[in-house]
Amino acid sequence: QSIREKLLAMLLENKDTYISGQMISEKLGCSRTAVWKHISELKKEGYEVEGLQKRGYRLISTPNNIRPHDIKSNLKTKFIGQKIVFQEVVTSTQELAQKLAQEGAKEGTVVVAEQQIKGRGRLGRTWESPKGSGIWMSLIIRPNIPPFQAPQLTLLTAVAIVQGIKKATGISCEIKWPNDILINGRKIVGILTEMQAESDRVQSIIIGMGMNVNTTSFPDSLKQKATSLLIENDGKEINRAQLLQAIFEQFEILYIEYLKNGFEVIKLRWESYAVSLGKIITARTLTGEITGYAKGITDQGVLLLEDYEGKTHEIYSADIEISSQS
Numbered sequence: 655q656s657i658r659e660k661l662l663a664m665l666l667e668n669k670d671t672y673i674s675g676q677m678i679s680e681k682l683g684c685s686r687t688a689v690w691k692h693i694s695e696l697k698k699e700g701y702e703v704e705g706l707q708k709r710g711y712r713l714i715s716t717p718n719n720i721r722p723h724d725i726k727s728n729l730k731t732k733f734i735g736q737k738i739v740f741q742e743v744v745t746s747t748q749e750l751a752q753k754l755a756q757e758g759a760k761e762g763t764v765v766v767a768e769q770q771i772k773g774r775g776r777l778g779r780t781w782e783s784p785k786g787s788g789i790w791m792s793l794i795i796r797p798n799i800p801p802f803q804a805p806q807l808t809l810l811t812a813v814a815i816v817q818g819i820k821k822a823t824g825i826s827c828e829i830k831w832p833n834d835i836l837i838n839g840r841k842i843v844g845i846l847t848e849m850q851a852e853s854d855r856v857q858s859i860i861i862g863m864g865m866n867v868n869t870t871s872f873p874d875s876l877k878q879k880a881t882s883l884l885i886e887n888d889g890k891e892i893n894r895a896q897l898l899q900a901i902f903e904q905f906e907i908l909y910i911e912y913l914k915n916g917f918e919v920i921k922l923r924w925e926s927y928a929v930s931l932g933k934i935i936t937a938r939t940l941t942g943e944i945t946g947y948a949k950g951i952t953d954q955g956v957l958l959l960e961d962y963e964g965k966t967h968e969i970y971s972a973d974i975e976i977s978s979q980s
């Protein structure tokens with residue numbers, strides 16, 4: 655942890671009391687003037703800190719920033735999110751994360767940006783990533799699994815995000831296979847998993863997550879399909895750093911469980927959040943359209959769809975539309 659992160663952690667831990675400049679300087683091993691300078695810097699970033707002559711410093715409020723120290727000062731993970739690369743503007747966090755992964759970035763490294771100018775969805779689609787209101791990030795992991803199991807990580811990520819959102823905000827979301835997180839049928843999060851692999855082993859998986867957090871309005875083309883946590887939270891702003899901490903923590907718990915015991919437990923959780931199962935759905939794949947009953951997912955995360963003739967199809971990649979409640 656940097657001095658800035660340690661200082662913030664101390665202020666956050668002692669939110670209801672004052673901590674003296676003397677105590678801070680002893681714990682951080684720097685002069686009281688240095689402490690004062692760090693506090694001034696934090697104030698410039700939007701942290702409200704009260705300083706009283708005889709009592710010391712007290713944190714009153716935190717800004718809605720997602721720089722590394724905002725996220726890491728209160729992050730209780732071993733490796734997920736412990737290294738954060740922050741950029742104000744990027745083309746796509748996926749691109750930068752891929753480059754870092756090739757250069758040997760450690761597992762758990764995260765790239766976060768305030769804005770993407772070429773945010774990517776699947777199949778060459780674009781992902782709207784306006785400045786300041788969302789979370790646009792890519793996580794690098796290096797699981798020792800064969801490439802065909804990589805889709806399991808998309809499903810694991812969806813579970814981690816649903817649980818993280820619930821923990822940080824109390825809001826419940828649903829998962830639509832394979833990679834959308836919805837509230838009341840509208841998309842709040844998109845997940846894009848990209849892999850670098852040899853024939854039998856994964857080298858790295860880059861999990862891209864785009865979340866509409868404090869977005870107040872969408873372009874016309876998305877108005878019917880998209881929503882944000884703020885909109886679903888009666889217009890109240892969500893603290894993005896706290897949300898990220900919760901998601902990283904949930905992800906790490908699930909990921910460790912997955913590496914130890916396999917996909918089974920994750921699958922059960924995923925199914926409990928899935929809206930697309932047990933319904934008649936239409937799957938649009940690259941080769942055509944199939945309508946049928948969504949029976950479930952396999953241990954590899956493949957969707958099983960039973961058509962009207964009773965034949966079961968294995969769907970690896972598609973867009974699905976839920977046609978009816980059944």
Ligand code: BTX
Pocket residue numbers: 745746747748749770772773774775776777779780781782783789790791792833841842844845846862863864865866876879880881
């Ligand atoms: P997808 O192909 O499933 O969804 C893309 C579609 O979703 C678009 O065609 C559009 O209809 C709709 N859409 C676009 N922007 C938004 C938005 N902000 N909110 C809701 N709906 C939207 C889903 O792809 C995967 C998206 C991953 C995005 C992350 S952001 C960080 C990382 N970097 C990067 O370039 N992509 C990932």
